[in-house]
Amino acid sequence: MKANSWWLMITVGLGILLNPLNSSMVSVALPRLQKTYELDYTAVSWIIFSFYIASAIAQPVMGKASDLFGRRSIFLIGLLVAIVSSLAAPLSPSFGWLIVSRIVQSIGTSMMVAVGMAIVRIHITEKQATALSVLSIFLSGAAAIGPFIGGALIQWWDWQAIFVINIPFAAASFGLAWRTLPKDETGKSVANNVSFREWMIRLDATGMLLFSVGLVALLIGLLSCKSSGSFSLLNIVEGLIGLMLLLAFVRHELRTPSPFIPLRMFGQFPAMTWVNVEFMLVNALFYSIFFGLPSYLQTVRHVSEFHTGMLMLSLGSCSLIASPLAGRWIDKSGPKPALLLSAIVMVLGSAWLVTLNESSSLISVCLALAAFGVSNGLNNVGMQAALFQSSPKEIIGVASGLFSTSRYLGTILSSLLIGIVMGGKFSFEGFRVLGIVLTAMSLALVAMNRRGRKSLQRQKSKAHTVQL
Missing domain, CATH: 1.20.1250.20 (MFS general substrate transporter like domains)
Incomplete structure (x- = not known):
C-alpha cells in the first residue's frame, strides 16, 4: 500500500475515533457529573440519551449531505464542530448547557463517521479490505479503551478533561485532512443545482423532526414517572405526545418518497x-x-x-x-x-x-x-x-x-x-x-x-x- 494511502487512513482514523471514544469515556464520568450538578441518575442519563439520539439522526443525514456538499468539506467541518464543542463543554454553566455541547459534539463526530468509510472506499483502490480493517481498529479500539482513558483523566484532573482530550486528536486530524484529503468538486456542483426545499425533502427533515421530538418526549414521560415514583397527569401527557409523534413518524415514513x-x-x-x-x-x-x-x-x-x-x-x-x-x-x-x-x-x-x-x-x-x-x-x-x-x-x-x-x-x-x-x-x-x-x-x-x-x-x- 502506498504511503499516501496510509496517511489518508491515519487522517480518517483520527477523526472517526472521536465518536466511539466520546460515547464510551462518559460511562466512568456519570457519578462525578451527578455530584457536580447535584442530579440523580435518571437526570444525568440524558448525557447518554442526547449523544445517541443525535448520532442516530446525524450519521445518515450527513451521509446524504456529503453527496451534495462533498465528503472533504463535511469531514473538515465535522472536525471544527468537534473542536468547538470540546472547548465549550468544560465551560458549561449548567447541566443543560453541557447537554447542548454534547449534542453538538455528537453531530460533529458523526459527520466524520458518516463520510470516513466512504472516503477510504473511493480513494484507496488497492487492498481496500485491509484499509477498512484498519479503520475498524480505530473505531473498536477507541470504544474499548474509552472507559480507561476517562477514568485516568478524571482521576488526574476532573470530568472536564474527557472533553479537552478531543482537541489534540481533532486538531491533528484537521491538519492532516487539509493536506491529504482529495477535493470533491462533484458534491459542490450538485449542491448548487438543488434548492433548499428540495434538499429538505431529500433529507426528510419532517421525518427527522417527528422521530427526534417524539422519542425525546416519550423518554421524558417514562423517566419522569420512575423518577417521581408516581404517575402525574403531566407525565402521561408527555408520554402520549411522544407516542403520537412516533406514530405520525411511522405514517410519514411509509408515504414519503425519500424516508429518513x-x-x-x-x-x-x-x-x-x-x-x-x-x-x-x-x-x-x-x-x-x-x-x-x-x-x-x-x-x-x-x-x-x-x-x-x-x-x-x-x-x-x-x-x-x-x-x-x-x-x-x-x-x-x-x-x-x-x-x-x-x-x-x-x-x-x-x-x-x-x-x-x-x-x-x-x-x-x-x-x-x-x-x-x-x-x-x-x-x-x-x-x-x-x-x-x-x-x-x-x-x-x-x-x-x-x-x-x-x-x-x-x-x-x-x-x-x-x-x-x-x-x-x-x-x-x-x-x-x-x-x-x-x-x-x-x-x-x-x-x-x-x-x-x-x-x-x-x-x-x-x-x-x-x-x-
Whole structure:
C-alpha cells in the first residue's frame, strides 16, 4: 500500500475515533457529573440519551449531505464542530448547557463517521479490505479503551478533561485532512443545482423532526414517572405526545418518497428485520453493563474512577480479542454458531451478575465483564455477517444504515432500562434486579436466534421460487 494511502487512513482514523471514544469515556464520568450538578441518575442519563439520539439522526443525514456538499468539506467541518464543542463543554454553566455541547459534539463526530468509510472506499483502490480493517481498529479500539482513558483523566484532573482530550486528536486530524484529503468538486456542483426545499425533502427533515421530538418526549414521560415514583397527569401527557409523534413518524415514513428510515424494508425482508431486532436487543444488553457497571462500582462499591476504568478494560480487551477470532470462525461456519454461543455467554454473564453480593471480589465482577466482552466481540462480526446474508446486494447500503440505527436504539434502550430499574440512585438491590432483567433478555435472545434462522430460510426459499 502506498504511503499516501496510509496517511489518508491515519487522517480518517483520527477523526472517526472521536465518536466511539466520546460515547464510551462518559460511562466512568456519570457519578462525578451527578455530584457536580447535584442530579440523580435518571437526570444525568440524558448525557447518554442526547449523544445517541443525535448520532442516530446525524450519521445518515450527513451521509446524504456529503453527496451534495462533498465528503472533504463535511469531514473538515465535522472536525471544527468537534473542536468547538470540546472547548465549550468544560465551560458549561449548567447541566443543560453541557447537554447542548454534547449534542453538538455528537453531530460533529458523526459527520466524520458518516463520510470516513466512504472516503477510504473511493480513494484507496488497492487492498481496500485491509484499509477498512484498519479503520475498524480505530473505531473498536477507541470504544474499548474509552472507559480507561476517562477514568485516568478524571482521576488526574476532573470530568472536564474527557472533553479537552478531543482537541489534540481533532486538531491533528484537521491538519492532516487539509493536506491529504482529495477535493470533491462533484458534491459542490450538485449542491448548487438543488434548492433548499428540495434538499429538505431529500433529507426528510419532517421525518427527522417527528422521530427526534417524539422519542425525546416519550423518554421524558417514562423517566419522569420512575423518577417521581408516581404517575402525574403531566407525565402521561408527555408520554402520549411522544407516542403520537412516533406514530405520525411511522405514517410519514411509509408515504414519503425519500424516508429518513425506510420502514417498508422491514416488511419486505423479514430475515433482515429479525437481524436488526436482535442487534438492538444485543446492544441494549451490552450497554446496560457498559454504562451501569461503572456507576455501580463507584457509587455502591466506592471504587475510584481510575480503578473503574482499569476494570472496564477487561470488557474492552476481551471484545477486541474475540472479534478477529470470530471472523475466522464465521468465515468457515457462518454466523449461526457464533451468534448462538454469544447469546449463551451473555446468559451466563447476566446470571453471574445476579449471584454477586456486596462482598464479592472485583475479580468476580471482571468475570462478568469478560463474558459480555467476548459476547460483544462475537456479535460485532456475527451480526454484520447475518446482515449480509439476509439483505439483497442491491440494498446493502440502506440496510447498513438501518443496522447502525438499530445499534443506537439499543443503546438508548439500555439507558432507559437502567433509569427505570435504578430510579434516581444506584443501589446493590437495584443492580441485582438489573441482572435478573438482563438474564431474561438474554434468554429471549437465544429464542430469537432460532426465529431469525427460520425467517432467513423462508426468505431464501421465497427468493429461489421467484427466480424459478
